[in-house]
Amino acid sequence: MLKYIIKRIILMIPVIIIMTLIVFSIFYFAPGDPVSRIAGPNVTPEVYESIMKKYGLDQPFVVQYFRYIKSVVEGDLGVSILQDRPVIEMIRERLPVTLQIGLLGFIITFIIAIPAGVIAAVKKNTIVDYLCMSGSLLGIAIPTFWLGMLLLYVFAYKLRWFPISGYGTIKHLILPSFAIGLTNAAITARMVRSSMLEVLKQDYVRTARSKGLSEKTVVYRHALKNALIPIITLMGLRLGWIIGGSVALEIIFSIPGIGRLMVDAILARDYPVVQGAMIVLTSSIILANILADILYTVVDPRIRYG
């Protein structure tokens, strides 16, 4: 088990290197540079040159890239060109904000998706099943940002139950978390349903029933536990999606999270920030997947890694 985890962590390195190369190439070859943002749109050529030089932006691609990789290996994610602050410090400020929304979104996903999926599976082909599944179809079809705008309009602007923008209290987190949680729950509920249907057909479920156990015990103690295994993989993979979805939400709800940090940095061509944030995000997505693998062995002791 330990050997497996170490192997997976070592495998992260090439993934991250390839990712940095891709991001770096995009930034290098895309038009635009951070200078006009620092010095204003009407910058004179001499100031322009001096700023390009100061940050080594006048160097060829290979030199710039290897200089960057070298500093990353040394544990330094560099300094933001625009804010003149260590990138790691900026990520440390912003990441927890996004994680809070993501975590709350995850909890909402589970609270909605598991009961909905289980009920739909148990009451298969009844009106309850159809209602749950058409609701989930709707959830899949609605983009997260649009749901966010809708929630904002109804609950914050019209009803005024929640603040419209900002960050600081749990009230600020609820609407964006719901926007993430609801769309995510839609997909998860379908997975739970089909996985449950699969499990309910198994022999051990029939055995449990024939033992005379109540239907509730059969469904929740025997069936659900096994049905959750594929859901765990799905959740690991959804982490990246949640962070991607929160970019739009952070703009709509004015939340200073890592998504907005990245968007601002991309528009301003502040590449050390984008690179740093991408490295942190890529690593956390890979780590989440490793965690999902470990959780497997907890849920299903038959699974072993070697």
Place this chain on the structure above:
Amino acid sequence: MLKRLMVVVLVLTLLSNLLLGCSKKENSEKVLVIGFDRDAEIMDTIKTAWYSDALIYIHDRLITRDYEFGYKPGLAERWDVSEDGLTWTFHLRKGVKFHDGKEFTAEDVKWTIDTIKDPDTGSPFRADLDAIKEVNVIDKHTVEMVLNYPFPNLLYNLSGTAAGIHPANAYKKYGEDYGKKIVIGTGPYKLKEWVPGDRTVLVKNEEYNWGPEWMSNRGPALIDKIVLKIIPDENTRIMELEVGGIHILRNVPETFVEKLENNQDVTVYKEPATKLGYLAYATDKEPFTDVRVRRAINHALNREEIIQFVLKGIGEVAYGYLPPALKDEYLEESKDLAYEYNPEKAKQLLAEAGYPNGLELTLSADNSSKSTKLAEIIQHQLKEVGINTKIQLYDSAGYTDMLREGKQELFIREYSWSNADIIDWFLLSERFPYPNHSRWVDEKTDELITYAARRPTWEERAEAYKEVQRYLIDQAVWAPIYIPMQMIAVRKEVKNFKYHPWMLQYNDGFDIEVK
């Protein structure tokens, strides 16, 4: 079971803590909240060109501008200019203190200017102070600036946000934190907290009593706290204003004006902005080398229609190269000299220039919704006279890059600047290829501009800039299109709101009703 119960209790305590934390009512502090679309990257006037509005209130400047846009004393009580225009002597106000308690003296002025002028600082403001040869401290409260050439525009450059006075040796004293966590000025507000991308909190400077003489309140501000809140999404900003989450919103988009004007709680102030929207072209490339083609493009534009379509009718037609808000330098007869809408004449001029069958060109713009709309209607109007265009859109960083590389044919721009020297920026041959994006390299223009910029007095300078404008209009270097309105939405809780054409003076008697 016990475990589960514990988790539930834990979560509940956590939640209630968070909820209670936010419901704690602050005592009747007067707080003004202002909405912005984006934040500054560095909180330092010396090191960036994108100033946070907070810096207007943290710092004072030697020279201020009153409600009529005139130049008035600020930290300098008065100043004398030598007859040749080469020596400016500033007599500084006494009894002024920085936020850290230090007394304001001539040394601070010298340090601020010298730091901006030091090439190692990399200040974007450096070129604006090129005229200054040296700054000499005469005594504790007198400072002298010796110029390389007469430069009346120093008035403007010393009154802008970039010219805020810092305490001497601020960088050495505060180190890395200066411009991030700490900023020290002598202004009516002090920096309390800056959370980049989220908010800036300013608290009033209780000791402040050196407000400029044209203010009705020269003492400490009435509002205790100003919060500058960053709300990137346009719709969210408007909603916050409507529910009272923010009190003042600057740069209201034209599309929301009608909605806000129908709102009883909000007043929208409209004044012609010191901005100018124009269509330009690479004047060093065929067919724009021919003045007849440039004039034809000017004749082809129906500017009223453009303003209706793009700005919902909120704006004025631009005839010249400067906005009329620059009263001293604006050329009054621009309207008579400019090219009226006349598609027939445009076609005729094109034929004379050797293009009787029209032209095929690209029209570049940045990808904002306003520019996209503008590009579409210009495309339509040019087509009427036989100029077919293909629209090419860029994101803002890509757009400047494209212009710098000189790939443009026709392109759209809007500038925002409250001084005639914007003409120098865009049209002097030494600014080629950027910011001289219309690639206008012309001896006569250089001569006229240099002559204007170095007049010994402000009045002579203004007259000379009028001559520059006459020549530019004749040459049809650009096709000026519109002057937008500066629109500020203010909620009813704000009392004594006074519009200022440049920087809103929240410390000048502004008050706010506390619910």
